[in-house]
Amino acid sequence: MKKKRLHTIYRILFEYYGPQGWWPLKSLSGKEGFDKRGYHRGLYRYPVNEQQVFEIIVGAILTQNTSWKNVERTIDILMTERCLSLQSIASGRKSFLASKIRSSGYYNQKAKKLKKTAEFFLSNPLSGEKHYPEREQLLTIWGIGEETADSILLYAFKKPWFVIDTYTKRIFTRLGILSGNEKYTDVQQLFHSHLEKDVTMYNEYHALLVEHAKKHCTKKPICNGCPLKRYCHGYNIS
DNA sequence: CGCCAGGTGGGAT
């Protein structure tokens, strides 16, 4: 029953908001399907080269507890100044990197996180048998926790790890499916066990939850017009 | 103005 509900919610969100087209990779501006800042909208964008894989990894770290808008500005700067590469981030000065990523907030911490991550991928090249890192490996990197690891695995490497964030917890607590005090692994287990193991659906579902949390299930919820209204108990609204 | 944003690591209990 819960199994069906999780998929029903997915279907409703998909019908209401439409496909989200994550990961929002930056690309050349002026093309069809790209907004004025040059970000891709509306179609799936899995990385096609190492450069784009790294762009997702950097974005996943920069967006920690930070709005994506702030991160877009930072990615713009890093690309324009040719600083968005493993080598540049790993070998450049931390203070220099911090000055470039200022607009994403926590810039000293994130500069350290980015350097640690770049160093990791330089010393663990993705070649031969392994074209992707193991989750446990990612979690050993200073600055990469569970959500960031899963974002990287799902969006950069197409591995079926459902991404859990505060939005996911907020939405499913209000729906009455979570109590609100579950740990990351508990919540992820719920999705993994009740949903088909499908990378594209995991991709879309998480992106839809982010969109829903921004449009309706905000901290102060806007329940008027909410597509999930008839399924929602409104638990834990503060 | 105050609150919020696609968390994480470190230190105290």
Next chain:
DNA sequence: ATCCCACATGGC
């Protein structure tokens, strides 16, 4: 193990 806090900019 679990709670609490620092980290920081930009948008509304």
